[in-house]
Amino acid sequence: MKQIILASGSPRRKELLGYLQMPFTVITSSVEEIVEPGITPEEAVMSLARQKAAAVARLHGDAIVIGADTIVVHEGRMLGKPGSREEAAETLRALSGQIHDVYTGVAVLAGGRQTAFYERTEVAFWELTEAEITAYLDTGEPMDKAGSYGIQGKGSVLVKGIHGDYYSVVGLPVARLKRELQYFLE
Numbered sequence: 001m002k003q004i005i006l007a008s009g010s011p012r013r014k015e016l017l018g019y020l021q022m023p024f025t026v027i028t029s030s031v032e033e034i035v036e037p038g039i040t041p042e043e044a045v046m047s048l049a050r051q052k053a054a055a056v057a058r059l060h061g062d063a064i065v066i067g068a069d070t071i072v073v074h075e076g077r078m079l080g081k082p083g084s085r086e087e088a089a090e091t092l093r094a095l096s097g098q099i100h101d102v103y104t105g106v107a108v109l110a111g112g113r114q115t116a117f118y119e120r121t122e123v124a125f126w127e128l129t130e131a132e133i134t135a136y137l138d139t140g141e142p143m144d145k146a147g148s149y150g151i152q153g154k155g156s157v158l159v160k161g162i163h164g165d166y167y168s169v170v171g172l173p174v175a176r177l178k179r180e181l182q183y184f185l186e
């Protein structure tokens with residue numbers, strides 16, 4: 001069987017890929033995450049996922065390389081990881097009492113073959129008080145997460161409901177990925 005490489009430094013993605021029960025290795029790259037102006041969210045996450053996978057595939061041409069990217073979209077604005085505590089606070093204030101979309105793009109590269117797909121999940125937030133936002137910022141959890149929250153952690157108490165794949169919000173739509181990977185494993 002071909003070697004599977006996860007081109008990601010995200011501990012969540014590593015844990016989620018483990019659910020597929022296939023051996024894999026983690027190899028990270030340093031891709032600068034630049035979103036071109038005018039690009040749609042789905043194009044953005046698939047393009048970034050492709051760039052992350054391609055950076056690793058260059059050195060491991062025989063392997064199946066998986067890259068992924070997650071962004072939050074609210075009122076047409078694409079929100080990645082916050083640059084500062086203040087930016088995280090502003091994002092959480094904006095998302096309070098609102099519905100936003102979480103897009104995760106995944107790219108799979110294997111020699112000359114490749115595929116990319118995305119999942120969109122709607123997430124509704126409860127109305128958040130300033131005290132709640134401050135308490136959540138104090139956990140430190142928002143800083144390495146798109147949209148400044150983690151649904152799988154203490155951020156769970158911010159979320160009223162979701163529509164779509166939960167695992168895509170956490171960073172990797174595992175059920176869809178399993179199905180897309182079958183083609184590469186044949």
Ligand SMILES: Cc1cn([C@H]2C[C@H](O)[C@@H](COP(=O)(O)OP(=O)(O)OP(=O)(O)O)O2)c(=O)[nH]c1=O
Pocket residue numbers: 007008009010012013028033052068069070071072081102144145146147149150151152169170171
């Ligand atoms: C919305 C949301 C995002 N996230 C995370 C998933 C991603 O790790 C992160 C978005 O940043 P990404 O740039 O997609 O990923 P990353 O920098 O963590 O890892 P890599 O590029 O090496 O693969 O936000 C959660 O963990 N929970 C959530 O609820």
